[in-house]
Amino acid sequence: MTIQQVKMPKLGESVTEGTITKWLVAPGDHVNKYDPIAEVLTDKVTADIPSSFTGVIKEIWANEDEKMAVGDVICTIETEGAAETKEKTKEKTKEKTFFEKAPGDQSGRYSPAVLKLSQLHQIDLSAVKGTGKGGRVTRKDVQALIESGNPQLQPVLMPAAEKSQNRQTDSGDIIVPIDGIKQTVAANMVKTKQEVPHAWMMIEVDVTNLVRYRDSIKDTFKKAEGYNVTYFAFFVKAVARALKEFPEMNAMWAGDHIVRKKDIHISIAIAADDKLFVPVVKQADDKSIKGIAKEVNDLAKKARSGTLTTEDVSGGTFTVNNTGSFGSVQSMGIINYPQAAILQVESIVKRPVIIDGMIAVRDMVNLCLSLDHRVLDGLICGRFMQRVKELLESASEETMPVY
């Protein structure tokens, strides 16, 4: 005994669907091959559908007056004898796939296109989920990963847990367990510090004008928008603008070549509890001071409530770190892999400065840049920093409007 499926037949050259107007049989009825089982109406003809088998009607799938495409199953018939049918299904499956392929799991088989892309972007393919036949990783899977931002995150997300090292503990010492995030950060730091030849540069910027400007709008802004306009937003803005002029800085090392990113996505560091998050202000060069301030505010809120998404933290092309918020006046940041540089914005402090032979009290800030010396050199970084300095020192309502 076998259950056979009866399909909507093709009733004419250009016919693609039909409506069963009336069933002539009911479940349990015995039918002979070629007996009419239903009446069908197409845009061309009204016809009977003949039974393809001899047997007992098992189930009716198609309702009366329901449009069915040619090839859709309309009912099932229980037949006797199985040998004949076996051959038929075999024939069907034979012509089914156009592309011959090895059966089963294809997840470990990579096409040249996939291998090329993964090597170019240093992607660990074993961590990529394939959507092709048999779980094969396709070119589109890899491209989607690259476009989603930081492909290198993928392998790093699963760092080999570091071996436990024996340290002598005395009574009163506390052992702090390391969670997954800390482990990842640690592995990332080690990788970056070992792989990337860091170089450093610091400039001091007179931000007296910026301080005056920001103070003048601080209260009205807070009242209008509901959140603070921080100095940080101005620094991010200045950096984004300078990056646009110096695309060399907005780049990544990729083994045998350098990738200069078109989009300017600024990673920012946000500390929440004892964790450090690095969300991204996307397309920072397109945004106003207000736009940046709002996004920084939103991202910080999300970080504190633990609701940052992968989207929020991926795709950064350059990092601006607000070390000044901890009172630091000088620091040497570790680059946020695989970016080419990180800029640390230190505390703004009042200092005596000599201008035109006179001593003045000015608001001064140090900007510290760590750079990947494979991608960048002192000349380009010096120019870039000069430009950031210029932008900040000339900050005013005209040059950096809030809206």
Add this chain to the structure above:
Amino acid sequence: MAVISYIEAVTMALREEMERDQNVFILGEDVGKKGGVFKATDGLYAQFGEDRVLDTPLAESAIAGVAIGAAMVGKRPVAEMQFADFIMPAVNQIISEAARIRYRSNNDWHCPIVIRAPYGGGIHGALYHSQSVEAIFANQPGLKIVMPSTPYDVKGLLKAAIRDEDPVLFFEHKKAYRSIKGEVPDDDYVLPIGKADVKRKGEDITVITYGLCVHFALQAAEKLAQEGINAEVVDLRTVYPLDKETIIESASKTGKVLLVTEDNKEGSVMSEVAAIIAEHCLFDLDAPIGRLAGPEVPAMPYALPMEKYFMMNPEKVEKAMRDLAEF
């Protein structure tokens, strides 16, 4: 712009070229008074007279031979083979004479002849009225083979073929003659021979084909677009010499290529396209190069189910495209 059929575009191009250049003339079986068995030369006999639209005996070798001779002394003959299947008696003339003369005479002579012939199946024409013969000629340097898919391309390419200084085989799909219509400008334009045309842009898979199959691929692509599969359709237009640049560019872009021809699979034009991709695009390929073609059977059978089995259609193309996209 007027919407006209594929075959009307043939007639239009012939008429315009005959009006433009006194040296252009037509010869073939029943092309004169009858206007051709498919009516491709309809009205030309009445307009240009029997000296410029010549009815010939049933002798393809003579049609090609006379045309070659006329071309070598300055005429612009357009010879018609009633069916591509009947070009066989003329092969010696075409390959040994027309294709070779420029090279053989060290550039002293050349042969600006066009040979038009309807090819292809799906019209219940059986063996001698359904064949594709392009592969026979597609390895003969000195020849050019043009196989357009749309009325617009027909006009621009046939005019270019007539103006070409060397022999051009111009194969017209007979099923496309009346089933394919499209906008064709009245003005005088030519399209470059040897240049493929991307008929539809896409990123997921590339379908490379020519002639009637272009329409099958475009129809299938529209259906697949609803499933989120975005196919690029490249119309070769000239199958010899091939437009390597366009082939390589599109194949490298998607990494998944399906080649479609109505001709028998082995040794077809598509085999050469596959070889070009294999030579140039290895590291961009994401799937095996697929060839969807007619079976290894001598020619299209007469019986309707058998013809359907042999003939390409949108469903076959769609299925192969989906399989490739899912690979």
